[in-house]
Amino acid sequence: MAISAQDVKRLREMTGAGMMDCKQALEEAGGDFEVAIELLRKKGQKVAAKRAEREAKEGLVVTAVAADGRAGAIVEVNCETDFVARNEEFATFARQVAELILQAQPSELTELLALRLPDGRTVETALLDLTGKIGEKIAIRRFAVLTSDQGRIISYVHPGSRLGVLVEVFGDGQLEEAGRDVAMQVAAMNPLAVRREEVPESVRAKELEIAREAARNEGKPEHILDRIAQGKLERFYKDHVLLEQAFIKDATLSVAQRLAQAGVNVRRFVRYALGD
Structure with missing residues (x-):
């Protein structure tokens, strides 16, 4: 049967698939829209299967925060090319997933994939549909949720959406302003932990051993190697522990001093850089 341009347009509006794909699906379905939609979804599954082994290193890091600031989410959604990452439909999907x-x-990816988006599709089905339409591997790589009973969750996404941060702050001071400063600090300086006590013991031991070996190779006496190593560990803390880092907006202050001025403290953070 003849497929009209109006029918093709209608199916495209319903599915978002390409014009030629819609025309072919309608022809194969004999003009039946429900069958045509199913055919387009099956095509999406085929495309996904073909591209399953491809690497998806591009994409977006997106955040969403509750209106009361008590909860925040961050997600990394991947695709194969930067061109697709800048596609508005891909960006809309990533924002919907974050919300x-x-x-x-x-609590885990399988649970997320079974949830339903506002249009009624599961996240898994929407992934397949988007893969079929765009022709690239689309995947949700990771996500996290932070909640706060007494503080606020603040988010920061660096321009380009390749780097995002959630941070939990609390206190009686300037939570929004100081929280955003901390989130930007985390984005720029990539700390390992909020406090030195939170640095894993394995990391501390490794840094001490590296420092001892470096001092030994420089010919330093054996009896002072531990003292030298401890000094270098202190420097490591100042570089890699959030509260001890120099504040990026005023290097005369540490982050801890900046927060003390604002009457704010930080409990934890999540930092996602695309592809890390």
């Missing part, structure tokens, strides 16, 4: 994570707070 869904914020609302439902799933």
Whole structure:
């Protein structure tokens, strides 16, 4: 049967698939829209299967924060090329997923994939549909949720959406302003932990051993190697522990001093850099 341009347009509006794909699906379905939609979804599954082994290193890091600031979500959604990452439909999907994570707070990826988006599709089905339409591997790599009973969750996404941060702050001071400063600090300086006590013992031991070996190779006496190593560990803390880092907006202050001025403290953070 003849497929009209109006029918093709209607199917495209319903599915978002390309014009030629819609025309072919309608022809194969004999003009039946429900069958045509199913055919387009099956095509998406085929494309996904073909591209399953491809690497998806591009994409977006997106955040969503509740209106009361008590919860925040962060997600990394991947694709194969930067061109697709800048596609508005891909970006809209990533934002919808972030909002869904914020609302439902799933604990793992399989639980997230089974949740339903506002249009009624599961996240898994929407992934397949988007893969079929765009022709690239689309994947949700990771996500996290932070909640706060007494403080606030602040988010920061660096321009380009390749780097995002959630941080939990608390106190009686300037939570929004100081929280954003901390989130930007985390984005720029990539600390390992909020406090030195939170640095893993394995990391401390490794840094001490590296420092001892370096001092030994420089010919330093054996009896002072531990003292030298401890000094270098202190420097490591100042570089890699959030509260001890120099504040990026005023290097005369540490982050701890900046927060003390604002009457704020920080409990934890999550930092996602695309592809890390």
